[in-house]
Amino acid sequence: MSSLSGGSSPLKAEEIIDSTFEKMAEIPKGGFALSPEHTHSRGTRSPTIYDRHLPAHMRIKKLGLDEGMLASFHEAILGLARSNDTFVRFLARDEEPSRSFIFIITRAVLTAFLFPLSNEADVVHAMAKLFDGLFTLISGMLCNSTYLEEGRFVPILDIVSSTRKAERVDAIVQFVAPGGTSEPLVPDKYRGLGPLLAIEYKNVLAGNPRVYLSMIAMIAVLARSGELFPWCSIDCDECEPYKFCHDHFATFLANRPMPQDSPSNVALPSEEQSRAAFQRVAEQIDMFDQVYCSGVKRKKKHSKNIGAKEGTEAIKVPPTAATKDIKLLAKLKSSIRDVCPSLGLTDQSLLDDAEAFVSSAWETYIQMWSRLVTHNGTYELLTSGVMSSVLQCHREEQVAVLSDMFLLASNAKAYLENLTGLFIMAIEDAVKRSSADGGEPWQDPFLTVAKGRQKKHRHDDSDTEKPKQKRRRDDTDSENEYSDSEGHDNDQKDADKKGDGGADEDSYGSRDDNDGRDNRHNQDGDYREQQKRTERQQAGKNCDQDDESASWKLNAFEGIDLAFYGDGLCSTGFTHLVPIHSVGTDEISASTSSSTYTGITHATDSDEAPVSFGAIEHQDSVKEVPEDRPTLLGIEPVQSPERQSGTASIGCAVLPLTPRAGIFLNKQTAVGRYSQVWGGHALVESLGGETIEVALKTAVDEPSGLKLRQELDAYKILHQHPGIGPRCFGLYEDSTGTTVLVLEYCGTALTDYDLDLTTREAIYHQVAELHKAGIVHEDLSPRNILLQENSAVRIVDFETFWSGHVCPGPRCFELKILRSKLELD
Structure with missing residues (x-):
């Protein structure tokens, strides 16, 4: 162009x-x-x-x-x-x-x-x-909102049931006129704009033709039965962009006045038109399946035909997270299996499809029309697994209360209560509507679901919840002290490289299987394990904040729920991210973390003795890893010989692997070449609602995401050398390809090296320790060095690092440049 x-x-x-x-x-x-x-x-x-x-x-x-x-x-x-x-x-x-x-x-x-x-x-x-x-x-x-002129109207069913001839699944439908003559409503060159219509329930133009089938079924049932389409009784002040949802779906209401700016006459289809439409859409579904679903076996349902002729009762629909079994819903579903076969739709699988969609649409429109359909974020918050159990509707106080599964600090609780205001109003709307429709009293499903999840959380036999058995320590396998099922393959590879420990790994695996079966359902054992975790966490609270001796886990969370909360930033839902278990680069050998290192000295202007950075012992030590949870990357801290002595007695807690963490970001702190950095806090479930200040590096395209994966390699090494860089809590991604690296917040970045001598020496010392770990940063600058309030120094941004470095000491090129910039020569 x-x-x-x-x-x-x-x-x-x-x-x-x-x-x-x-x-x-x-x-x-x-x-x-x-x-x-x-x-x-x-x-x-x-x-x-x-x-x-x-x-x-x-x-x-x-x-x-x-x-x-x-x-x-x-x-x-x-x-x-x-x-x-x-x-x-x-x-x-x-x-x-x-x-x-x-x-x-x-x-x-x-x-x-x-x-x-x-x-x-x-x-x-x-x-x-x-x-x-x-x-x-x-x-x-x-919706057939057209003027009737000269006894004719635009055939809505011809439009709804028309085929899609686009090559891409996300293209806008090309409508086909009756009689086989193609007359596109939308020019071909604009058919690729389907992704621009960000409508989940309402986007009837860019989806599977089964959506059209369901629309035809709904229209046919309404036309035959004379039922009124549900109408939203609550004004929504936040959905102006989708005002048509509240206005134009009223076209199904033949006896309701239309808005002034809409047509006054509504024409519902005849049975002949419905029959022809069902035939066309059935043919198009076959075509769609051949093109886009070839080789995919559809799960067949064997539902009975339900209708007046069989004399059976209406379908009993179990409650879901968004609705309840009300009389109108059951009546509509029953009518589909009665009306549609009489109009030529006899395929049982297609009837199942139509029934499933109409159920979803009907539930949503009736129960949560003004809140959940037009605000998908609220709906996602309601139906998003673990986080959804946090939110419950408290009828008397009209506030959102939080379950004990996710105890939050007071400020976060207030935020979530405000966040779920739309959800509460939607629930209240559902109560009023179901009562008005003559249904049974509506009950909040979370009041029972949350309790069930808590019980399941304690006694579930899933892999993530079963207690891990402590590994027996052998003389030939002292470095890999603990093992877990997630990292077994990586541990085995390391054992093969070293030439020992292989048999022990196999034997331990069988022991883990046997012992796990014995203890998996042991409630007392689960309670004792929880008590151990609580004691370790309490011990961690008593540690000095400046002490970096506590170890941590890479990919510390089984998932994170991300939201923005701050000035000008407010999300009404969470983005859900899962850990990235593997890194795209070659596996880093454990030997890189223990490279040889010679003493580094430099002379000062004073007459004092030279400072020997090689002689300075790192103050951080790696502690015992809890045996009850695995690391998702299969990486355990390995103590170097000089650090093994005197470390077991320190009682600081290890950050455990926890089911989920809610992360709230409130400020942007930096913009880099490959990513942008946001600051906020993480609320960790298993720490009783304690918050951890975090910094998130976000990447939204594949090249930037690869850079973050490479940076994770550096933290895999620094995992064994805590205190040089920030703690890394893992790398995560969502369904759209966004990649997030979660790091401990370690202060603000420097703007220059105009610092006092002590701080400059501390910077040099940290870089020297980085080289001792076998890492060359390759991009050292003030913006990549953080200074905490206690004057501790941390190094960040390892997108361009390389490992396996054997530092020659003062002759090292990177150290020589750094000494010059810090004016330490």
Whole structure:
């Protein structure tokens, strides 16, 4: 695409729009911030850092648009929005029925582009509004909100059941007119814009055709039974971008007045139209499965046909996390298996699909329409596993109370209570609605689910919860003192390299299996193990904060739940990340952590004796590792001979492997070449709600993520040499490819080396210790050196390090340069 700032002739408005949309269509789905786990941001945030917003925030920088092109695109969109005729040609098949909807979205589009697009954030905001408007137009047509003219209307079922001929799964549907003649509603060149529609329940345009089948089934049931589609009775002041959800779905209500800016007549389909639509969509599902689901065996359900002819009762639907079994839901599901077969839909698997989707849609619309459908972040918070059990609705006090599984500090508790305000209002809406519909009294499922999870948490026989047996120590295997199932393969490789310990590993593995079966369900044993962990944690509290002798675990958490909370940063949900168990680089040999090292000395200006950094013993020591939890990377601290003496008596606690940690970030502290750094605190479940100050390095693309994986290699070595760098709590990733390195917060970075002599010597000492561990930093500068309040020095940012260094002492190139910069020569 040519640039206007490069001296070429200006592009016409339509060319600007076409070329920009074409570039957007070329970006794969992973290039956008789209995921079922979206959270809604109520503040300003760089989309390249935390790109899980609702509505979608695109990574506009991937388009390569300069300021001139953005300005031209701005003007072109304004011209498009001001021309109803252009909109009609762009999106509509019939001009007159479309004009009412065009008027609705024109205002939103004009508002979105009234201000200059000077940066990426402006484009992101404007484009989100633009595509909200486009989706409003198309969804209105899907709902058959059209004027009746001359006894005809736009055939909604022809649109809903039309085939998709796009090559990519994330493309917008190409609608097909009846009779086999193709008349695209959306031009082919715009079909790649599907990922821009960040709608989970509401995006009927870019999904599996089974969604269309379910829509047809719902429409057919409503048309046959005369039931009213559920209507939201609560005004939602935060869902203006999705106002059409509250307005245009009312088109199913034949006896309800439509909004003033919407058509006044609604036409539901005849049985003949429904029958033809079912036939078309069934054929298209077969085509879809052949193209996109080849080789995938669908799980067949063997449900009985339920309907009036069989005389059976309505389906009993078990309660879920978002709803309850109410009479209307059971009636609708029953009607699907009664009405749809009479209209030609007899395939049992397709009936199952339609029933499943309609159940989900009906539950959501009835129970949580105003809160959960339009605010997916709240829904994700409600249904996100362990963290969801934290949140319960307290009916009398109207606050969110927290279960004992996740005891939080007072400030965090207040934050979560505020965070779940939408959730509470949604629950209250569900109670009122179910009562009004004549259903059974609604009960909060978490009041029982959370208790069940607590009990399961204590007695579950999963691999993550079974107690680990302490390994017997042999003379031939003193370095690898403990073993666990997660790191068994890595331990075995190390044993093979050293030539010993292999048989012992095998024998221990069998012992672990046998002993584990004996103790797995032993409640008293579980209690004793918990008591041991509590004692170790309490001992850790009594340790001096300056003492770095406590060891830690790489990948200390089985998962983290990430949210933003601070000035201008507020997430209404969590992003869930899991550990990265392996590193893409070669396995680092244990020998790199014990490289030879000669004494390093330098002369000072005074007459005092030279300072020998090689003679300074590192003050940190590695402590005993708890046997009850494994390290996910299979890495245990290895004590060097000079550190083994006198370390067992120190009682500082080892940070245990804990099921999950909630991390709240409130500030951005640095922007690097490969990542950006955020500061905040982690709330660790197994530490009784204690907080740990952390710093997160985030990467949102693959090259930057690889850099963080390489940096983890350095922390694997420093894991055996604590005190040189910050503690590393692991590397984690989410479903969109975002990579996060969790580190202990160790103060602020230096701006220069204008420091007192003691601090400069401490910096040199730490780098010398780094070399002693076999690591060359390769990028030493003040920004990579942290100074804590107690004047302790920590080294960070190991993206460019290399290991296996045998330091020659004062002749070392990196140390010579550092001495010069620190003015220690």
